[in-house]
Amino acid sequence: MRQLLDVQESNHSGFVTETQCPFCSVQCKMRVTKELPIPGSRRYSYSIEGMPNAASEGRLCVKGMNAHQHATSKDRLLQPLVKKNGQLVPSTWEEAMTAIIANFQAIGKTHGPDSLGVYGGGSLTNESAYLLGKFARVALRTKYIDYNGRFCMSAAASAGNKTFGIDRGLTCRLADIPLARCIILAGTNIAECQPTLMPYFTKAKENGAIIIVIDPRVTATAAIADIHLQLKPGTDAALANGMLKVLLDEKLMDEAFIAQRTSGFAELSTHLSTVDLNEVAALTGLDEAAIRSAAKAYGNAETGIIFTARGVEQQTDGHVAVRNFLNLVLATGKIGKPGCGYGAVTGQGNGQGGREHGQKSDQLPGYRSIEDEQDRSYVANVWGIHPDELPRKGVSAYEMMELVHNKTIRSLFVMGSNPVVSNPNADLVEEGLKGLDFLVVADMFLSETAQMADVVLPVTAYLENDGTLTNLEGRVLLRESTLEPPGETRHDWQILCQIAEGLVKKAFFPFESAEQIFEELRVASRGGVADYYGITYDRLRRDGGIYWPCTSTEEDGNQGMMFERSFAHSDGKALFMPVASRHPQETPNVDFPLTMTNGRVLSHYLTGVQTRRSPSLAARNVENYLEIHPKTAKKHRIVDGEWVEVTSRRGSFSVRSRITDKIREDTLFVPMHWGGIQNVNKATSPELDPNCKMPGFKTSTVSILPLRLKLTHKEASHRI
Template structure:
């Protein structure tokens, strides 16, 4: 059993507090001890220790060890800011809330409620995410709400729903990883993005597992691989067709499982009969022998798990790319039993829970469909409104930015996100935000987006607020605190309640604690795909964490294994789907000869708003960079460490070069954690996956010019 959360205050300003990391989807538990300044020092010191828990087993990475630094930063916003005479100046909460209410009402009266937009984040607690969805639809009456998790999990989520009938990040438990005899890590750099999970994979290797990494780069994760398939970006779906072709030809499929528990295999098999391995090899840039070796390793293994992440998902065919990996899982019957399954490695701290309870444009709490009449009626009943008052579905996150640019959305409320940096085609996004009639941002710091706002509201940090978060394996965790909020900061959920009260909607938002909100969330999710009804704060305190779905307070919340007997479709069967092999939307040309992919680095998180405020983390990567292969750099006359301009069809940005042989010659890589002139998204493609509206972050074509030669 996990230790309960708590805080033990001493007579002075020191404390010992149990909490959890605010960053990645593992949600590691930790103990923070604040010690008083020693003689001659004016600053307290902090001791950070990992706490035993079922996910990270007490481990912490460098981000978790230094997470307190941004929460205790002197750059924290401690008062509301209101723009006057072009400048953001300190103001009272009364003035800020009154102005927000009057401006929202005036804009809605002139242009209709859908002229208001709400933009959330995948790091918000379940309670704040739930309330934000309710706030948009009940307090504002707008259909336009979405969140930055659209750029994280939407491809895997839609693929899971279509294939299995439900989307939960992992179909198995983290504890199943050491039991797998073959593990495929596709487009995921766990060693840098979720480093506390790496011992699971090390243990699997010790147990004899073959690890296959699919990635255009030789990452820290690829360094542990037995087989590294260093493919061209954007060709994952084609690669899986090759793997499936080998499995079928070598009779390494589970015909009994396919017959009893799936639909559509005949169509897939017919599709594969037209696949030629040589064509797949040419498309992916791999050798036929390498494809065969990987397929045989996975097919012959008694147990196996496939993990995907942004490398596969952040493409304009990310949905079908993931579906093809799920075809691989189903064809071999490696799901619903120990040591087997599929996992979408969530990026954000609450990327799983954040998409389950109403932040997405097409969803209501419990993963209900906003267009389904029964779902609408049920949630409206919980909220105490008529179903006809609920808006219909809106649009995805980037499509909202397009509507902002077109001035269809004239006012935007942003909570827990930095869209000016995280969206593709960032120049268009910036222009749109600059031209809004009214922009409100709730944040801990003056982010790139907050700097454009008319009003900035200071929010509490993870050390100061309560709430639940759902980690990558679908385990709901409780984070509590009794530390006083610094300055005039307020909790996200409290701010929403206060604005709703100003708008005359207090009766729908009369919550006094995060636990009260969770009690309503439990009821709103009851009977939905993401059913949290059986989870309570008291249970979470006792049990440490509970997997969803959990339909009853009597139900064991520690099973975690999905699909042991049936899938979530009405007939209990999973669905195969043939997937075409194709090139990305953008292919290299004479003008833009290189394919640019982007991603994370160990020391930073998302757009860097928090981690760049941590001296220890910022010092590890003080600026952005671009990885270029030595042969490519030689052709372009780029020297290691010099500044270059990277240009695409959308725009350009400037970064420092980093010459490395750990990337393909036709590919470059740029981290995503910086804004301003170093913002990679000034050049990324806004093309969207038609199924899930995921932008094609990983396959933008670019040209590189040294600033030295350009002068």
């Protein structure tokens, strides 16, 4: 695809570079060509083409085709900013670094190291994520570090660890999808979130697969379904119970697999004897026949794969809901063989790798536990410190925002994230960030969070930096650049090393390249659950991508299939767990009669900081909106296209209405990519899953009012 963009002052004066998309977890490879403008013209010509790779097979979606637009945007931050007299003004790196180091030292000395917090992102490279964790614990010596991936994968990750003994997004390969004869897509809208994967599913349909979609909306993904279970938000665990009940009653379980390779089935069987399919149907809002049909389709299929994503996981019972879907996988023995398995469809570009090497509050590199003495000793030895110098575990991402609000955390360093938009209960988060003694943000743009900062540091984009990322199937990929960073931008890892040097910790951060950091990451992960030791840059350059775990440089890193012979628990068996059917954490009432869920749209990514700087992407969705059923709209006197105010127990936001029959009558849907008055998270619930600390994004109860009626009420009140 060829595009014309106005010339911007940058170091990107004409180039050809091979890179990969910075957005979703597929990590499609691409070639970007920038040609110099013809004499007298003000425009460069850009050509973008997909490159062969094992995941997307050379395909690109609309986001990938236009990713270069934000990287070359006139809105890019090209020099540091420092707040003076309440305004962010251009600064030198020396001035910015002096302010950061002085404030970190003063605040840490006065209030202790745990008064400093670090907040990362799931789009950072493995090298940056690894170094950020080390920076928090060695340079700052704080226990408070977490990242926005907590809102993405934590429910599926914790469920996988408990069930299988290990968490890797897909237990099978993408290449297994066409081999499956039944595919369940639970709470995942792949057609909009990972569109370059859709040909795998259309190929499966051509091969005779039955596709079951579980979603309260008729999405573009649901359009390809043979069976669409349009359930009430927050009732996924109950639906899985109903399906398990059918499998048990119809004798569609793999008894040999259960006996030989699992434990805990007796407890599950006892639990299922109490499950009433009529009650499940009433709770989920589905017909009993539809539940039975879906269960039998999956149970009778010779091969099958279950995929879950945020629709199932972003709930306060997300952990157990995923575990109940894993019960379905184990009960039918559909794992560890071609065309079978489970997949947690990662959202962020490095959602998988980002959670493996130390950004999470309770983890050390290689998926080691920060509370395990042996793990602490090993990593401390790699880092050259005593185990007693390592902080213990901190708290999850939203809990960090609560600590910011109550001033336990007094200074925050944010890298690659926009927490004021992405967190639930956004008004509390904004109030807390405004009350910080000192806020530092490293970003490409002046995000909503960066606008509140005391210091903003300009970082490089995907076109300019090197590093590895791990895609949704656990394949580690190398992204390298030949381009010079524009303006005064610096790589994430360079910024961390420079601050560490100012804090007299240079000896622990001697790195001169991303590859040097990866070499230390390899050693730090060695022997851990997520073992990258056998992966090197040279191997990645040669092979194009390597699955973890890869324990030796001699090991074939291209297998991908997990659990062919045993699971990762010490006894080699996977674990069943009985899961109770329950109502969502919030149920509609007179004051808040509707359930609101949120999610993504095709043209945008995360909080929209990057995609809203792409003219081609922004033009597709200029503003946020709310989907509402025609009958519901009529009941609430809402006209298509008008602005409405949505209110929950936490707060309110305003967006434009979009009337559609592709959503349940009791449900509203709002995208998550906008801040300010259009920020859906002003109204979402901060209640957390007790197992993984995932917020309940998908089941907030709300009221809705056309703004014209609200204004009329105000005018009448004023006259009175």
